[in-house]
Amino acid sequence: MSATGGTPHGPGDPTPTSAEGVTGASGVPGPQAGAGTPGADDQVAHETSPLAGSAADTSVSPAGGPKSSPHSSVTAGSGSAPKRPSVVLGVGGGIAAYKVCDLLRRLTESGHSVRVVPTAAALEFVGAATWAALSGQPVTADPFDNVQEVPHVRIGKGADLVVVAPATANLIAKAAHGLADDLLTNTLLTARCPILFAPAMHTEMWEHPATQANVATLRSRGITVLDPAVGRLTGADTGRGRLPEPSEIFAISQLMLADSAARAAGERVADLTGKHVLISAGGTREHLDPVRYLGNSSSGKQGYALARIAAARGAKVTLVAANSELPDPAGVHVVPVTSTRDLYDEITGRAADADAIVMAAAPADFRPAEFAEHKIKKTDDGAVPAVSLIQNPDILATVAHDRQRDGQVIVGFAAETGDAQHSVLDLGRAKLERKGCDLLVVNDVSGGKVFGSDINEAVILDRDGTALPVPSGSKDALAGVIWNLVATHWH
Numbered sequence: 375m376s377a378t379g380g381t382p383h384g385p386g387d388p389t390p391t392s393a394e395g396v397t398g399a400s401g402v403p404g405p406q407a408g409a410g411t412p413g414a415d416d417q418v419a420h421e422t423s424p425l426a427g428s429a430a431d432t433s434v435s436p437a438g439g440p441k442s443s444p445h446s447s448v449t450a451g452s453g454s455a456p457k458r459p460s461v462v463l464g465v466g467g468g469i470a471a472y473k474v475c476d477l478l479r480r481l482t483e484s485g486h487s488v489r490v491v492p493t494a495a496a497l498e499f500v501g502a503a504t505w506a507a508l509s510g511q512p513v514t515a516d517p518f519d520n521v522q523e524v525p526h527v528r529i530g531k532g533a534d535l536v537v538v539a540p541a542t543a544n545l546i547a548k549a550a551h552g553l554a555d556d557l558l559t560n561t562l563l564t565a566r567c568p569i570l571f572a573p574a575m576h577t578e579m580w581e582h583p584a585t586q587a588n589v590a591t592l593r594s595r596g597i598t599v600l601d602p603a604v605g606r607l608t609g610a611d612t613g614r615g616r617l618p619e620p621s622e623i624f625a626i627s628q629l630m631l632a633d634s635a636a637r638a639a640g641e642r643v644a645d646l647t648g649k650h651v652l653i654s655a656g657g658t659r660e661h662l663d664p665v666r667y668l669g670n671s672s673s674g675k676q677g678y679a680l681a682r683i684a685a686a687r688g689a690k691v692t693l694v695a696a697n698s699e700l701p702d703p704a705g706v707h708v709v710p711v712t713s714t715r716d717l718y719d720e721i722t723g724r725a726a727d728a729d730a731i732v733m734a735a736a737p738a739d740f741r742p743a744e745f746a747e748h749k750i751k752k753t754d755d756g757a758v759p760a761v762s763l764i765q766n767p768d769i770l771a772t773v774a775h776d777r778q779r780d781g782q783v784i785v786g787f788a789a790e791t792g793d794a795q796h797s798v799l800d801l802g803r804a805k806l807e808r809k810g811c812d813l814l815v816v817n818d819v820s821g822g823k824v825f826g827s828d829i830n831e832a833v834i835l836d837r838d839g840t841a842l843p844v845p846s847g848s849k850d851a852l853a854g855v856i857w858n859l860v861a862t863h864w865h
């Protein structure tokens with residue numbers, strides 16, 4: 375039969391009432407076993423994919439130097455025309471199914487061929503007509519439709535990526551136990567490509583030991599299962615269980631496709647599975663009074679890119695975010711902070727558990743010596759309040775000099791403008807030495823460059839004396855290069 379089903383909650387429904395969310399959490403496992411996950415002994419080279427980040431072939435000193443190797447789509451092999459990445463979008467029976475229409479649009483509009491495979495329950499929420507119209511492909515939940523095409527095998531085998539969203543507790547359980555009683559669960563067993571589950575359900579269902587055991591089983595097989603986000607659930611409920619934002623599921627699916635393409639092309643991509651990484655992002659605020667503060671222009675985009683890429687490569691990621699307005703990256707545990715002292719407390723308090731600490735935030739070096747409990751008022755006599763500043767603690771130097779874990783890699787950032795006597799790189803080298811970190815990512819921020827931009831360009835200084843220029847590219851690409859270098863320090 376062709377599944378049709380009603381649409382009690384269509385894409386235009388303004389009232390999300392079930393498990394959907396805004397905040398990600400920790401614990402994204404790595405690339406899929408079926409996709410050829412590399413072993414722990416995999417070498418990490420500077421040669422990189424977009425997921426891994428592309429570095430220039432102009433490296434100053436690492437032996438052999440990096441080679442640029444851009445990838446932005448799945449290719450059919452060298453010399454062939456690029457093939458449209460083929461994505462299977464499995465939809466489970468939860469109210470968050472309506473949000474997946476947005477994900478489907480993002481996938482189709484960015485050139486992917488998308489075959490939607492809903493469950494019968496999913497079609498109770500969003501009907502087959504919607505999925506078929508948005509995807510331009512036939513839609514059914516039933517493996518006995520068009521049986522001459524053997525869809526229960528063909529769809530999975532032809533996929534470059536399977537995304538399941540919302541992944542219900544039921545689907546997670548069926549996948550963990552290898553059940554195959556509808557088209558989607560058959561597809562999950564026949565697919566040999568990367569698989570991404572984006573769960574959404576009530577907190578109680580997510581936290582149930584049965585669900586947690588099933589999630590652990592899937593992750594142990596190399597399937598990426600995002601943690602659901604925290605936020606408003608059905609009715610007045612709040613907690614973990616919301617579907618990660620479609621934009622974030624889309625971003626992570628792109629990274630998984632790029633990763634898979636890079637591996638297929640024989641490139642080395644550092645696998646961060648089993649590692650816990652601690653990242654800071656954003657710009658701190660130092661309050662003068664309840665409404666005014668000293669701040670800076672950091673958007674947090676580079677730190678968020680580092681978090682997104684690390685999660686996509688399998689790391690457990692904690693992101694301490696100072697005043698950023700960016701959506702939480704899927705699968706990342708986000709800890710919001712305001713001031714440099716808050717950031718100091720969160721980073722130093724979590725440092726002992728981290729295999730790598732990447733300080734991409736822009737913490738204020740100084741804060742007002744006094745904080746006025748009440749708003750400082752303007753007076754008629756024209757007097758201007760004097761603000762005296764005191765130094766904040768140096769977070770990078772503290773974690774670098776007080777390492778709490780063997781093999782921990784510390785990465786700093788230096789936003790420099792240079793001056794009459796010193797180049798940006800001179801200042802970067804001095805900072806690397808002074809702070810005692812392993813890697814320092816040096817940005818030239820003169821003329822307003824970098825802050826708020828989606829593009830970055832840097833030189834990465836290594837404590838071994840090498841310097842790796844990374845040409846202008848996306849912040850995701852730079853993040854990939856940074857993680858590859860971190861991984862070389864672990865090996």
Ligand SMILES: Cc1cc2nc3c(=O)[nH]c(=O)nc-3n(C[C@H](O)[C@H](O)[C@H](O)COP(=O)(O)O)c2cc1C
Nearest residue numbers: 392393466467468469493495542543544545574575
């Ligand atoms: C209104 C409503 C909302 C639901 N929302 C969810 C949900 O968000 N997550 C979930 O795991 N199950 C949810 N369920 C339960 C599933 O629909 C049910 O377990 C179903 O069997 C799932 O089938 P599927 O996994 O084949 O899609 C909901 C059920 C109803 C009636």
